[in-house]
Amino acid sequence: MTLQYNQILVAIDGSKESEWAFKKSVAIAARNNATLNLVNIIDTRSYAAVEAYDRSIAERAQKFAEELLGKYKVEAEATGLSKVNVVVDYGSPKTMIARDISKKLNIDLIICGATGLNAVERFLIGSVSENIVRSAKCDVLVIRTPEE
Structure with a gap:
């Protein structure tokens, strides 16, 4: 029996491990002739208090996410992948990735880095990748090492 993935979601937050996850997801998508969905969830809880004083925070976060995923999309297409989507959304990455977006896009494989950018939150309430695995x-494929 051969397992084939058709819809792959890779969670990207700008960390080194999410870059490793991206690189490995490109190879997996190519082997499976799958659609690769590059996803960044802007964590609204992270900047809600600051945004009350500076309204441009959300706009800058959106622009950063779109530029980052746009760069990765170009890189993925340069390897020969033809089905690459970009998804930027707002909310809690822990629930949006594992539940909302994966259901909406009919995802059959989620790829993420073992740790992301937010070390304080990981210490206090657990990592996004840990929550994705549970939910x-x-x-789910959790990436801990760079592409060899």
């Missing part, structure tokens, strides 16, 4: 209804 996702599909396969």
Whole structure:
């Protein structure tokens, strides 16, 4: 029996490990002739208090996410992938990735880095990747090492 993935979601937050996850996801998507969904969730809880004083925070976060995912999309397409989507959304990455977006896009594999950018939150309430592993209804691949 061969397992084939059709819709792959890779969580990207700008960390080194999410870059490793991206690189490995490109290879997996190519082997499976799958659609690669590059996803960045702007964590509204992270800047809600600051945004009350500076309204441009959300706009800058959106612009950063779009530029980052746009760069990765170009890189993925340069390897020959033809089905690459970019998703930027707002909310809690822990719930949006594992539940909302994966259900909406009919994802059958989520790929993420073992740790992301927010070390304080990881220490206090657990990492996004840990929550994805616990909550996702599909396969999850957690990347800990760079592409070899």
